[in-house]
Amino acid sequence: MSGEILPFFGLYLKESNQLAMVKQNLYNMKQPLLGQKILEWRKAKGLTQEELVERCNINVRTIQRIEAGEVTPRFYTVKAILEVLEVKPEEMRSFQFEKQEDTGSGKLYPWLRFSFIAGILYLVLAVIESVIDVQLFIEKTSFSAGFGYVYTFLKMSVLVLFILFTGAFYKLGETFSNLFLKIMTVMLIIMISTFILEDVVSYWSGKDLITGLIFRSLISGMVYVLFASSLLHLSKNQGATYIIAGTLGILTGVSFLTVVFALPGLILLTLFEISLAVLLFKEYKKGAESIISPPITKEQLIL
Numbered sequence: 129m130s131g132e133i134l135p136f137f138g139l140y141l142k143e144s145n146q147l148a149m150v151k152q153n154l155y156n157m158k159q160p161l162l163g164q165k166i167l168e169w170r171k172a173k174g175l176t177q178e179e180l181v182e183r184c185n186i187n188v189r190t191i192q193r194i195e196a197g198e199v200t201p202r203f204y205t206v207k208a209i210l211e212v213l214e215v216k217p218e219e220m221r222s223f224q225f226e227k228q229e230d231t232g233s234g235k236l237y238p239w240l241r242f243s244f245i246a247g248i249l250y251l252v253l254a255v256i257e258s259v260i261d262v263q264l265f266i267e268k269t270s271f272s273a274g275f276g277y278v279y280t281f282l283k284m285s286v287l288v289l290f291i292l293f294t295g296a297f298y299k300l301g302e303t304f305s306n307l308f309l310k311i312m313t314v315m316l317i318i319m320i321s322t323f324i325l326e327d328v329v330s331y332w333s334g335k336d337l338i339t340g341l342i343f344r345s346l347i348s349g350m351v352y353v354l355f356a357s358s359l360l361h362l363s364k365n366q367g368a369t370y371i372i373a374g375t376l377g378i379l380t381g382v383s384f385l386t387v388v389f390a391l392p393g394l395i396l397l398t399l400f401e402i403s404l405a406v407l408l409f410k411e412y413k414k415g416a417e418s419i420i421s422p423p424i425t426k427e428q429l430i431l
Contacts, residue, residue, distance in 0.1 A: 162206070163197040169213045170195075184208040196367045197414060236299055240412035243296030247405040250289035254401075257286050258394070261327070280328050287324045291317055296408050301358075304366075309358040312351070319351050342387055349385030349393075352377050352400070359407075369407045376400040 170180055177191050186205060194201050194209075201209075260279065294313055301309035323344060329335070356377025363370035380400045383393025 161197075162201075163195045166206075166209060166213075167195040169210075169215055173213055175213075180209065180212060183212045236303055237412055239299055240296055240408050243293055243299075244405060244408040244412060246289050246292035247401070247408060250286060250293045251398075251401060251405065253282065253286050253289060255398075257282055264331075276331060279331060283324050283328050287321060290320055293405075293408075297404075300362075300411065304362055306358060306362060308361060309355075312355040312358045315351055316355050319347060341390075345384045345387045345390045345393075349381045349383070351381070352384065352397075353381030356381060356400075369403075369410050373400065373403040373407050376403050 170177070175183075177188060177195075180186075181188050181191055186208065190201070190205070191209075194205075260282070294317055298310050298313040301307065301313060326340075356374045359370050359377060360374035363374060376396060377400050380393055380396040383389040383396055
């Protein structure tokens with residue numbers, strides 16, 4: 129009798145260990161990586177989202193949000209999906225090691241929170257900066273030398289905050305393996321840095337920048353269009369926030385390219401930058417929810 133029980137008990141332990149390993153790997157796979165991998169496995173099986181829904185009894189919207197990385201699914205939801213897709217534990221283990229080597233997603237989300245805060249401060253100071261610049265340009269107002277130091281400090285603060293704000297998109301480019309986004313983020317930072325430094329130099333030297341405004345408008349238009357295009361490139365897998373931000377960026381860039389609509393383009397630019405801050409906040413929340421995963425308990429190991 130005991131001889132019959134022991135093999136059965138050994139098989140039970142083996143299956144429990146395999147299940148525990150799958151659970152551990154699932155908890156190690158954070159969004160949006162988990163959603164991207166499920167999307168790959170589904171396409172490899174030649175299944176549509178509707179066919180997957182029929183087989184695993186899950187809402188279509190749930191599947192869409194999981195694959196887009198918008199939510200972190202419960203274990204039993206992922207387990208049902210993986211059973212339908214016939215994913216082996218070995219595939220889970222190899223994917224876990226691959227992502228641990230290739231990504232630093234755990235370090236990304238604190239950076240997103242930091243960049244979001246920097247973005248809010250940047251937007252506030254940018255409004256103040258714009259008001260002063262317009263007053264300098266239109267009214268030809270002269271300020272004291274003491275104000276020049278305040279103006280310079282304001283410009284440098286805006287520059288530093290802008291770099292901290294947009295630097296998050298370089299990090300996102302690394303996470304999503306989007307070289308285009310990384311390149312355009314660097315180009316955007318270089319462009320804004322050049323413009324701000326030129327403003328400071330021209331203020332102290334008394335140089336008139338009117339002749340260079342058309343050139344600025346054209347360069348800004350091209351850079352914003354390309355930067356926004358890199359966001360739209362991610363919108364297929366990352367959701368509506370990228371579509372909204374990308375669309376606003378395209379409209380902003382086109383406005384600057386026309387030169388005639390450059391002034392209305394400044395309003396679009398403000399909306400675009402606000403949408404970028406919202407995008408960072410949503411990415412941070414998405415990452416924070418995936419990082420806070422419940423530990424595997426004794427009850428979960430034995431089913």
